[in-house]
Amino acid sequence: MNHLIILLCMLCSYSLLDGTKQNPDPRLLIGSWKIDMSPQDLSDENFALMRIEKLEGNGFEGIFYREGVQIQNGQINTQLDKLYGALVSEDGTGHYNTAFYYEDGLLHGSTHAIERNFLSVWTAKKIKE
Secondary structure, three states: OHHHHHHHHHHHHHHHHOOOOOOOOHHHHOEEEEEEOOOOOOOOOOEEEEEEEEEEOOEEEEEEEOOOOEOEEEEEEOHHHOEEEEEEEEOOOOEEEEEEEEEOOEEEEEEEEOOOOEEEEEEEEEOOO
16 A cells, blocks of 8 residues: 555656646637726726737737727747737827736736836736627
8 A cells, every 4th residue: 555655656746847838829819808908996997909810820910909900019928838928009199018928817918108108007808709
C-alpha cells in the first residue's frame, strides 16, 4: 500500500514539474464583445463595442468602440499561458492605444488616449450571437 501511495505522489509530482503549458486558443476572441467602459460604477450604462472579425497569424482585424472605427495593428500574444491583445484605433478625436488580456470569460483592458489625456480601464463580456 505504501508503494502505491509513493508511486501516485511521484506521478503527480512529475505532471506538475512537466512544464508543458497550453497556450489559450486565440480563436475564442472572434465575435462581438460588450465593453463596460466604467466597471467600477455598477449604475453606469457606459458601454462600447469590440468586434473581432478575422485572425491571421498573430494579428487580428475588426472594430473597436463603435461601428466604423477600424482596429489598426491588432496583435495577439499567448506568452505566460494567457491570451493578450493590443490594438490602435482612431475616431477623429485622436489615437487610442488599447491592451487587454482574457481571463475567466472576460477581457480586462485599458485604453490610453494621448491627445485626450486619459486612461480608461474596462472589462468586456462576449455577446452571444
